[in-house]
Amino acid sequence: MKRVVITGAGTINALGHTVPETYEAMREGRCGIGELEMRDVDRLAIKIGGQVRGYKADTCFNRQQLALYDRFTQFALIAAREAVKQSGLEFSGDLAAKSGVVLGTSGGGMQTLDENYRSVYGEGKNRVHPFVVPKLMNNAAASHVSMEFNLKGPSFTVATACASxxxxxxxxxxxxxSGMSPVMVTGGSESMLCFGGVKAWEGLRVMSKDACRPFSANRNGMVQGEGAGVFVFEEYEHATARGADILAEVAGFAMSSDASDIVMPSKQGAARAISGALADGRINPEEVGYINAHGTGTAANDKTECAAVADVFGQHADTLMISSTKSMHGHLIGGTGAVELLACIMALREGVIAPTIGYQEADPECALDVVPNEAREADVDVVLSNAFAFGGLNAVLALRKV
Structure with missing residues (x-):
């Protein structure tokens, strides 16, 4: 089995349009959640979200490209460009033939879907643009990333809700x-902050009207966000042979299914994924210094996740740090784990632990060190990134300092 390292990272989200901007916002504990700016917002009960602000699509893409790129695809391409540029890789010949892209998304081209439902049902039009299907399909972002960077190896999209x-x-x-590919471009992208997308989430009655406060006793729900995070995963010897700057090592992973309820999380399912990632990476629980929590700000998630962490880590749970950056950038659904992996890399590479902002009241059922409100300097060698999705689908990644 070959070692896998990260040699490039890119993002666009509510905290920043680049990785350095996002790191700066995380260090400052800045909140990217604000009043939604969209059509018919007055018809929404939920009027806040982690929107990407100050973004002008026509400065990044030409008119022909915008006819093909939904907003979630645009975000994926912007993040991929930053990640590939940082990696220093150029894909040609055998490297291009074997390298690929795997991206996560839950809703895919929701903006395109919303606009065209309006057109057909609301405005009574009988025709839509001929590119609607290739624009809204869930694999659109992965396909366009593969085309832009000449990635001809395994390429596809994963859709597992919040764990995508x-x-x-x-x-x-x-x-x-496994040796199948020397390099993979990977991560996730989501742009569900449109009228129909927000309306659908309103129906679940899990949304906050004022703020995302994970682990705080007075929390009242989650807040949607949007954006993308993309990374270059590279075989260790391939990276060192070319003198690449290594950001972190991907040490292990695990997946599990609760097999119990379509929306309510399971402590046992989450614990199996966490302990599985430790076992896969041959990591002792005491080595873990920080966990980037799923931390949605709902009572069901927060209490279940804290209980799972306590079960897996025992007494060590009292000393490790766990925070939810969703308090700052919102819940990016299918793209959330990718943006949150940035907080894990920042912890390993820069020794800065991103905080859980909005924390106001201690919850005895979440009695862990949640790094409340202010970032913290700490030297950590191993970190975990948790993702627990609707449908009971869990995925945990373990990263190690190189």
């Missing part, structure tokens, strides 16, 4: 570790 990008990155990790 962690599942995608786990699959990319497997491909590099």
């Amino acid at each position: 990008s962690n599942h995608a990155m786990s699959q990319a990790f497997q491909m590099v570790r």
Whole structure:
């Protein structure tokens, strides 16, 4: 089995349009959640979200490209460009033939879907643009990333709700570790902040109207976000041979299914995924210094996740740090694990633990060190990234300092 390292990272999200901007916002504990700016917002009960602000699509893509790229595809391409540029890789010949892309998304081209439902049902039009299907399909982002960077190897999309990008990155990790591919571009992208997308989430009655406060006793729900996180996963010897700057090593992963309820999380399912990632990476529980939590800000998730961490780590759970950056950038659904992996890399590479902001009241059922409100300097060698999705689908990644 080959070692797998990360040699490039890219993002666009509510905290920043690049990785350095996102790191700066995380260090400052800045909140990217604000009032939604969209059509018919007055008809929504939920009027806040982690929107990407200050973004002008026509400065990144030409008119022909925008006819093909939904907003989630645009975000994936922007993040991929930053990641591939940082990696220093150029894909040609045998490298291009074997390298691929695996991205996660839950909704795919929701903006395109919403706009065209309006057109057909609301405005009574009988025709839509001929590119609607290739624009809204869930694999659109992965396909366009593969085309832009000449990635001709294994390429596909994973859709497992809130665990999509962690599942995608786990699959990319497997491909590099097994020797199938020397390099994989991977991560996730989502743009569900449109009228129909928000309306659908309102129906679940799990949304907050004012803020995302994970682990705080007075939390009242989750907040949607949007954006993308993309990484270059590379075989260790391939990376060192070319003198690449290694950001972190992907040490292990695990997936599990609760097989119990379509929306309510299971402590046992989450614990199996966490302990499985430790076993896969041959990591002792005491080595883990930080966990980037799924931490949605709902009572069901927060209490279940804390209980699972306590079960797996025992007494060590009292000393390790666990935070939810969703408090800052919102819940990116299929793209959330990818953006949150940035907090894990920042912890390993820069010794800064991103905080859980909005924390106001201690919850005895979440009695862990949740790094409340302010970032913290700490030297950690191993970190975990948790993702627990609707449908009971769990994926946990373990990263190690190189």
